[in-house]
Amino acid sequence: MVKSAPPPIANRKPSKVEGLKENSNFLREPVATQILEDTTHFSEDAVQILKFHGSYQQDNRDNRVKGQEKDYQFMLRTKNPGGFVPPQLYLALDKLADEYGNHTLRATTRQGFQLHGILKKNLKTAIATIVKNLGSTLGACGDINRNVMAPPVPFKNRPDYEYAWEYAQNIADLLSPQTGAYYEIWLDGEKAISAEESPEVKAARQRNGNGTIIHDTEEPIYGTHYMPRKFKVCVTVPGDNSVDLYSQDLSLVIITNESGQLEGFNVFAGGGLGRTHGKEETFARLADAICYVAKDDVYDLVKAIVATQRDYGDRTDRRHARLKYLINDWGVDKFRAKVEEYFGKPVAPFQELPEFKYQDFLGWHEQGDGKLFLGISIDNGRVKDEGSFQLKTALREIVEQFNLPIRLTPHQNLIFCDIEPNNKQAIQEILNQRGVVSDPGQIEPLVRYAMACPALPTCGLAITESERAIPGILERIRSLLDKLGLQDEHFVVRMTGCPNGCARPYMAELGFVGSAPDTYQLWLGGSPDQTRLAQPYTERLHHNDIESFLEPIFVYFQKSKQSGESFGDFCDRVGFDAIREFAGNYVPEATPEITEDTQAQVTALVAKIITAPSRGRHRISIHDDVYNKLKETAGSQNKPMSELVNEALRIYLKMD
Incomplete structure (x- = not known):
């Protein structure tokens, strides 16, 4: 029997978080106790375990005042394999953002949504609402497999894309925590109705591949200590790098035959980007090509890679705990050999692939089955209403009227899927009325x-x-x-x-x-x-x-x-x-001086600026007419707007 504790590292103590995981009773405590307490926040120990449930404790740093309690609030992150968001879930998230959050949603770079600004007293209601509306936050954060990514584009006539979505979901299920803590804490033990797991996935989770499984525990893959750090997976198709596959711990690339039937997967491992300033031992790293695996063996190979990181990843230094450091320290050959021990047989050679290209799939497109899809750009993923730009309202109206499923993209954008062609005009009218651009050619490329x-x-x-x-x-x-x-x-x-x-x-x-x-x-x-x-x-x-x-x-x-x-x-x-x-x-060319007339114009405009001080910093906002005139003047003078404003302010404030 394989022990659930990781192998000890000579003369080095495990990090504090390792002890918290071990003593959490499979992610129950101290979260289960502290959620019942009438407080605004959790203890630091509870915060570490809360992450596994999909939430980070934060505070509004703009509102920090010395001597006063922080303005505590919580971020909730959803787990949506392949970025899939059913219409029922989207409408629930939209409503939660208004009732308990900060009135915005944020699409993440891992194809999920984040809710910001939730108070501790509302956390249980928010999570329960997400689960009851076909969503989950379990494993969206923490030392565990995170959301499994896949290309978001709904090409229904491309079997390789269909396989990518299917296996993203199946691997997400395979590596999902099995503890009952999540439903006990947030739904009082009531397990919500969810899609049925693949029988292959259920069988693979219990199959003991030479030490991949830990017996007699709630967590057959993770054990009592879970992973040394977060673990990120994506599934994509040859040539499609919409998922940033080289930045993942584990990337699977679909390999099909000439008839479009799935044969297996190319496997990359060891990518990761987190680092620390001034710590040269931390670094960003690209994933390496590891091997090819036949489709019937893919779940066992995934388990073998996870088990290798689980058992040999560094649990003493969290800055050195990701899979990228293990592969960097060992080398690809040693890592592959250890994976083969867990896998139980040699792996096959990596197969040749075409060059990978990035695409964002914005705008209107046919999806291959007679229906359309629409990719909508979301600046930095922030879904909000702001003045005449009412993206949040537009998206809600479209989902309500047409019951469309959504796929979030790894670039923080959104794709509406399965659109009937006769609904295109009505959807476009909603976007036009709400000031939302659907033509990517009208978006500034930067x-x-x-x-x-x-x-x-x-x-x-x-x-x-x-x-x-x-x-x-x-x-x-x-x-x-x-x-x-x-x-x-x-x-x-x-x-x-x-x-x-x-x-x-x-x-x-x-x-x-x-x-x-x-x-x-x-x-x-x-x-x-x-x-x-x-x-x-x-x-x-x-x-x-x-x-x-x-x-x-x-x-x-x-x-x-x-x-x-x-x-x-x-x-x-x-x-x-x-x-x-x-x-x-380099010696910059001389720029033309601003004329006295232009100086007077800009000075008058600057006088209309509204100052808006906030705690800890000073910010300014400008009337729309001022902004437009300033932009026009800056263009005519071939100067950045910021430079023009600084010059005008110095004149206005008599600083020269």
């Missing part, structure tokens, strides 16, 4: 391909802004590109408020990673198809210096890029030494 994590004010790990900062930064980058004659250029920009990399900035062509307040580490050279890691170019770039820092890099790109070459590919080809040499010798 915005279309960008992603940012939530960061401040809700994330406790955020060092600086991300979601709230990226719209302005993208606009400044576009203004700079336009100024330099690069109007037709765009590239993948991603931003995170800390180095954990939740928006996958290390795969971007231009990545901003929070390193200090208002300051970012800058990464360059990722692939537009997210198949190559970017590299750190500078450690600290203050947001005020973005234009002056990027200008020489963009000018070098303009002068030296090859035909059709993307910005990320250019940076990777020429190398950082050449970029730094050019930037060091």
Whole structure:
């Protein structure tokens, strides 16, 4: 019999979290006790176990006041294999956001939804509502298999895509926690009606593949300690990298024969992006090609890889606990040999694959069965109503009227599936009335391909802004590109408020990673198809210096890029030494001075700015007419809006 405790590591104690998991009675305590207490928050020990149930304890950092209790609130994350959200669940989430949350939903980079702003007293009601409406939050967070990703596009005439969805769901079921804690705590022991598991999955979970199973326990795959850290899986088809497959712990690629029948899977393992500033032993890493596995053996191979990480992953240092570090330390050959021990036989060689490309599937498309699908861009995944832009209302109206299923995308967007062609016009009219763009050609390309994590004010790990900062930064980058004659250029920009990399900035062509307040580490050279890691170019770039820092890099790109070459590919080809040499010798061209008339115009506009101080920082908002005029003036002067505002403010405040 295999023990449920992981093998000891000589002379090193397991981390504190390992003890909390072991003593939790399979994720029950201390959450079960503390949810009954009339308090605003959980203890730190309970917070670690609460994550397994799909919730993070947070506080609104904008509202922190010294000497007062934090403004505690909870984030709930749903688990939706392949991004599938049935209409009933979407409407329940939309209602929960208004009744108990902050009136927004947020599509995640792992194809789930997040609810923000839920109070502890409402947490049980919110989770119970999600489960009773065909959803779940179990295992969306914590040291466990997270949401299993798959390409979101509903091509009904492509068997390989159908297989990807099927196996994403089956692997999610296989690796789902079996403890009864979730239903005991949140539904008083009532197990909700859910889709029936595949008999193959049930059999595979109990099959003892040379030590993959732990007997006589509630958790036959995980045991009492679960995984050393989070474990991320995706299933995709050859050529489709909408899932960022190289960033996953485990990626399966569907292999079919000429008739479209499933034969097996290519297997990648060891990807992961989280790291820590100043800790060189932590790093982003691409997944390696491991092997090929026949379809009949895929569940046993998945279990073998999970068991290898479960039993040999580092449980003493949580910064060194992901599968990527185990494979990096061992090497692929040693890792493959250990997997084969659990698998019980040698694995087959990896099969040749075509190049992987990124697609976002926005706009109207035929899905191959006579029906349509519609991909809608959601800036940074935030579903909200704001002025004349009423995305949240539009999505609710469409789901209510047409009962459409949804697939969330790994790029924080949303796809409506199974649309009857005769409903296209009515759906388009709802979007038009609510100010929602459905034509991807009308979306600024920098915005279309960008992603940012939530960061401040809700994330406790955020060092600086991300979601709230990226719209302005993208606009400044576009203004700079336009100024330099690069109007037709765009590239993948991603931003995170800390180095954990939740928006996958290390795969971007231009990545901003929070390193200090208002300051970012800058990464360059990722692939537009997210198949190559970017590299750190500078450690600290203050947001005020973005234009002056990027200008020489963009000018070098303009002068030296090859035909059709993307910005990320250019940076990777020429190398950082050449970029730094050019930037060091770069002398910007003189810009035309602002005329007295223009200065007077802008000064008058600046006088209409409304200041809106908040605790800990000062922010400003501008009337729409001021913004539009400022943008027009900035364009006529070939200057970024931020530079023009700063100049006008200095004049207005008599600082010069």
